[in-house]
Amino acid sequence: MSTSLKRWFGRIPDVSAVTTRFPVSVALMGIFTAILIAAINQRWDESRFAYLLGGIVLAAYLMVSFSLSRETDQKSRAFPIQIGISALICLAAWFAKDIYFFIPAAIAGAILMLGNAVRHRRARDDLHVWDFTHKLWTGAIFATVGSFIFVMGMLAITFALKTLFSIDMSDLIEEFIIPIGLGFLAPLYWMSTLPSVDEPYAELHDNPGFVSKAVAFLGTWLLTPLILIYALILLAYGVKILMAGSLPKGEIAQLTTPFLLIGTLNWLVLVPPFVQSRVLARLFRKSWFWLSIPAAIMLGIGIFVRIANYGLTIERIIILFIFIWALGIALWFSFMPERRRDIRFIPGLAAMLAIVASILAPISAVVNQDKRLGHYLKNSGIFVDGALPQSPKISNMNAAKNAKGALNYLIRHNEDSRILKRMKKLGMETSGLETSDISDRLGLTGVIENTERPQIINYNKRMEPFSVEGYELIAGPYAMRASKREIEIGGYAVFIDQDIIELRDQMGQAIASINILEWASKIQHTSTEFLINDPVIILHDEGGVKVALHIVTLNKYGDDKPYGEFYVLSKGLTPKP
Numbered sequence: 001m002s003t004s005l006k007r008w009f010g011r012i013p014d015v016s017a018v019t020t021r022f023p024v025s026v027a028l029m030g031i032f033t034a035i036l037i038a039a040i041n042q043r044w045d046e047s048r049f050a051y052l053l054g055g056i057v058l059a060a061y062l063m064v065s066f067s068l069s070r071e072t073d074q075k076s077r078a079f080p081i082q083i084g085i086s087a088l089i090c091l092a093a094w095f096a097k098d099i100y101f102f103i104p105a106a107i108a109g110a111i112l113m114l115g116n117a118v119r120h121r122r123a124r125d126d127l128h129v130w131d132f133t134h135k136l137w138t139g140a141i142f143a144t145v146g147s148f149i150f151v152m153g154m155l156a157i158t159f160a161l162k163t164l165f166s167i168d169m170s171d172l173i174e175e176f177i178i179p180i181g182l183g184f185l186a187p188l189y190w191m192s193t194l195p196s197v198d199e200p201y202a203e204l205h206d207n208p209g210f211v212s213k214a215v216a217f218l219g220t221w222l223l224t225p226l227i228l229i230y231a232l233i234l235l236a237y238g239v240k241i242l243m244a245g246s247l248p249k250g251e252i253a254q255l256t257t258p259f260l261l262i263g264t265l266n267w268l269v270l271v272p273p274f275v276q277s278r279v280l281a282r283l284f285r286k287s288w289f290w291l292s293i294p295a296a297i298m299l300g301i302g303i304f305v306r307i308a309n310y311g312l313t314i315e316r317i318i319i320l321f322i323f324i325w326a327l328g329i330a331l332w333f334s335f336m337p338e339r340r341r342d343i344r345f346i347p348g349l350a351a352m353l354a355i356v357a358s359i360l361a362p363i364s365a366v367v368n369q370d371k372r373l374g375h376y377l378k379n380s381g382i383f384v385d386g387a388l389p390q391s392p393k394i395s396n397m398n399a400a401k402n403a404k405g406a407l408n409y410l411i412r413h414n415e416d417s418r419i420l421k422r423m424k425k426l427g428m429e430t431s432g433l434e435t436s437d438i439s440d441r442l443g444l445t446g447v448i449e450n451t452e453r454p455q456i457i458n459y460n461k462r463m464e465p466f467s468v469e470g471y472e473l474i475a476g477p478y479a480m481r482a483s484k485r486e487i488e489i490g491g492y493a494v495f496i497d498q499d500i501i502e503l504r505d506q507m508g509q510a511i512a513s514i515n516i517l518e519w520a521s522k523i524q525h526t527s528t529e530f531l532i533n534d535p536v537i538i539l540h541d542e543g544g545v546k547v548a549l550h551i552v553t554l555n556k557y558g559d560d561k562p563y564g565e566f567y568v569l570s571k572g573l574t575p576k577p
Contacts, residue, residue: 018192022067024082025191028060033183040175048094054103055093059086061110064191069120071197097414100362102314109354112347118197124342130271131201133347138211139193147186154178204272212272216281219269224284227263231291234259238298252302253319256295260326263288268343289330296326310450311406312368317361321353366415369406374422376403382442386427392443398450404439405449408528411435445526459530459554459564466535466550468569476567477552480516490573492547494539499561503539503547512540512547520554520562530554536569545572 019026032053039049063082070077092101115133119125154173161167203209208216234255241247267288270281300323307316328349333341377383380403381395394400410419416435423438424430439445468474475489478496487494491506502513514537524531535551547570554564 015188015192018188021194022064022191023077024063024079024086025060025067026188028056028063028086029184029187032056032060033180036179036183037176040179047097051093051096051103052090054107055090055096058093058103058107058110059089060187061107061114062086062089064194065110065113065117068114068117068194068197072118072120072122100359100366102358102362104358105318105354105361106358109351109358112351112354116344116348116351119344124339124344126271126343127201127204127273129344130268131199131204132195132197134212134215135193135195135199139190142193143186143190146189147182150181150186151178154181204274206274208272208274212274215269216272216275219266220275220278220281223262223266223269224280227259227266228284228287228291230259231263231295234295234298235291238294241298247302247305252298253306256299256302257319257322259295260292260299260322263292264326264329264346268346271343289333292326292330293334296323296330299323300327310402311372311409312365313409314357314361314365317364318357321357325350325353362413366410366413366418369409370415370418370422373403373406373410373419374426376400376406377426377442382444383426383428388426388428388441392441394443394447397447400444400447401450403442404444404447407439407442407444408449457525457528457530457556459532459551461535462552462565466552471546471548471569471571473570473573474567475570476550477565478568480562480564480566487568489547489568489570492545492570492573494547494568501539501549514539514549517561520556520564523554525556530556537566543572546570547573 035049035053035056039053063086066082066085067077092099093103095101096103114136115129118132119129154177158170158173161169204212237255267285270276270285275281276285299319303316303319303323307320310316329346332345376399379396379399382388382392382400382403407419419435419438420430420433423433428441433441462477473489475487478485478487478494480496480501485496487496493504493508495502495504499515499517500513501516502510505511519537520530532551532554537549537551539547539549541547547568550567550569552565552567554562556562
């Protein structure tokens with residue numbers, strides 16, 4: 001039996017080669033898939049399993065890099081070391097929340113390290129690194145496209161079997177086959193596409209392959225002109241900011257970060273000699289890092305101002321590291337001698353910063369917001385002579401808003417013990433006090449926090465049951481503020497036209513209406529939630545006919561108008577036999 005199995009697997013060279021080349025990574029993806037299937041089928045909602053899955057992905061990527069670097073040095077793959085490192089990473093991931101380990105940033109760092117593994121501790125060879133990385137990402141793209149086709153195909157098969165033969169295989173396909181395809185087969189395929197570390201790349205001089213030429217065409221004739229035009233727009237925008245003397249709210253990072261990332265990627269695309277024979281490609285490669293310096297400085301100023309105003313968050317720390325990376329590589333490739341401009345420095349610095357962010361960003365943000373909470377509560381006037389009065393009074397509203405922002409950040413990140421410790425240090429009695437009650441006790445409930453993002457106020461009861469007692473028909477849900485929609489119910493009609501919801505009788509006459517915008521503007525709310533005591537709006541209740549709207553969601557984003565969903569409840573509109 002074992003001989004037959006060996007023979008069968010021997011006929012699948014890709015699987016055999018990948019398992020031989022990356023056995024630890026293959027095993028990790030097998031474990032990942034098994035846990036994923038178990039989590040789906042057992043309906044596990046424990047967050048630690050999500051962290052563990054992230055840790056397994058991180059370990060798998062790192063072990064691919066480890067194997068490639070050992071190949072480059074012509075050394076054994078050191079399986080005990082790989083297994084030990086993987087076990088430590090998975091253990092750290094299981095306790096990620098407790099030790100403030102930000103796994104997504106670590107995974108990004110591991111992915112960025114992959115291309116550099118081919119020249120691990122070797123002399124500079126840009127074309128070798130470019131060729132390997134290019135093939136690595138080409139394989140990843142094909143794996144992604146293949147995964148999408150696989151999922152669509154499985155869903156189509158499910159639909160066809162159910163429609164044509166009444167065979168429902170949705171549970172099997174969604175809970176077993178798709179996880180196996182995405183969690184195991186797709187990574188296995190990608191690893192099978194990784195070229196040998198010593199694969200020749202001489203064709204990049206004058207005889208590139210089709211894929212290399214296609215990528216070069218996109219970089220030269222599509223991305224390069226667009227990036228250069230965008231650079232001029234950003235420079236003009238920078239001049240406008242200088243003349244205005246103030247920064248726009250939250251726009252700089254959105255404008256500069258994609259520009260810096262895509263521009264640097266395009267610069268890397270244009271590395272091969274056959275590409276640089278084109279004038280436009282040479283122009284871009286000579287000018288890119290000089291053009292990126294002003295954009296990086298704009299990003300740096302913007303993020304430092306945001307941190308000064310609103311404190312550290314994980315997102316702001318990541319943007320800060322993007323600024324350090326962008327300015328660092330811009331200065332390096334602009335001023336260092338040509339022989340020192342190794343392209344490995346670009347992903348290498350990014351990988352290092354991502355790994356540092358995965359370790360430092362969460363704890364740094366929490367500690368900073370904790371200190372801000374204490375500082376601004378002291379300055380707000382809420383505490384008097386080191387104690388909290390029964391009815392706190394706010395003397396400094398701006399400090400109170402900053403304190404509210406810091407408090408909300410800590411609550412969102414489940415830092416209850418840290419919050420209670422801070423409150424006790426400030427002189428607040430915390431015995432028997434829940435974190436959710438602290439805002440009320442401090443008198444901050446009606447205070448809207450200072451934030452760089454538009455405030456989101458919501459009311460969401462979509463998934464909760466509600467009583468329809470006293471009504472005969474229910475229709476919906478329907479969107480508020482829709483464009484001229486008619487809902488016919490028993491000869492009557494509910495018309496929705498932007499802010500107006502109107503009930504018309506069988507003759508087409510309007511018998512009731514409501515301006516939903518005016519109604520929503522009267523609803524009291526906290527900084528995050530509408531306080532709707534009664535979600536039912538009676539539109540009409542006369543002559544045995546009763547029509548009402550039952551609000552299930554209401555949302556408001558920044559200064560925008562409210563929007564939401566409702567059901568139409570009615571009585572007396574059922575057509576008589």
